[in-house]
Amino acid sequence: xxxxxxxxxxLIVIITFLTLGFKPFNLExxxxxxxxxxxxxxxxxxxxxxxxxxxxxxxxxxxxGNRLIGFKEAIAFKESQGKYRKVNSIGYMGKYQFGSKTLRxxxxxxxxxxxxxxxxxxxAFIALLSKNKWILRREIEKYEGKIINGIEITESGILAxxxxxxxxxxxxxxxxxxxxHFRDAYGTSLRSYMKAFGGYDLSYIEADSNATIND
Numbered sequence: 001x002x003x004x005x006x007x008x009x010x011l012i013v014i015i016t017f018l019t020l021g022f023k024p025f026n027l028e029x030x031x032x033x034x035x036x037x038x039x040x041x042x043x044x045x046x047x048x049x050x051x052x053x054x055x056x057x058x059x060x061x062x063x064x065g066n067r068l069i070g071f072k073e074a075i076a077f078k079e080s081q082g083k084y085r086k087v088n089s090i091g092y093m094g095k096y097q098f099g100s101k102t103l104r105x106x107x108x109x110x111x112x113x114x115x116x117x118x119x120x121x122x123x124a125f126i127a128l129l130s131k132n133k134w135i136l137r138r139e140i141e142k143y144e145g146k147i148i149n150g151i152e153i154t155e156s157g158i159l160a161x162x163x164x165x166x167x168x169x170x171x172x173x174x175x176x177x178x179x180x181h182f183r184d185a186y187g188t189s190l191r192s193y194m195k196a197f198g199g200y201d202l203s204y205i206e207a208d209s210n211a212t213i214n215d
Contacts, residue, residue, distance in 0.1 A: 149178030
């Protein structure tokens with residue numbers, strides 16, 4: 001009788017233990033891995049406040065940081081939506097929409113090869129930045145941080161404007177205190193580029209009057 005009592009008692013204990021062992025726990029959700037449903041903007045911006053990046057949001061382009069990579073991708077999105085093989089109606093080509101004449105200044109001698117080679121396009125863009133940074137070095141030093149005709153002047157804004165209209169157009173912009181309104185063949189203004197692409201850190205780019213794709 002005692003043995004039976006021990007047997008049934010032990011059996012009950014084992015069953016109870018097994019039942020509790022497989023019972024799900026109500027875990028409290030921790031904020032460090034829980035994300036509430038949102039509109040997805042937190043994946044585009046390091047800051048949750050869009051006002052921190054007014055220029056980039058107006059471009060409707062993914063924000064990829066305020067350094068060189070972010071600048072490059074923002075320019076590319078505006079120029080061609082990042083398409084390496086794009087050629088527009090007036091012959092500008094590639095991810096950054098270079099003209100043949102500009103390509104020759106940075107050492108590219110074949111438009112056909114340029115279009116087929118993404119790495120070459122990236123090198124050409126960096127070379128042009130270096131060349132324009134040298135050409136516009138005095139303007140950058142003199143006007144950076146100032147407000148001209150309602151636009152805060154930054155180094156990246158100046159270099160973006162030079163990519164659109166050439167360094168000479170940027171010089172004329174400052175010479176005329178921002179009152180000369182250059183526009184490209186599609187009606188895009190120098191001022192819009194200077195404003196939209198301002199605030200990037202391009203300190204990595206060295207000013208070099210002889211910059212080419214071979215550097």
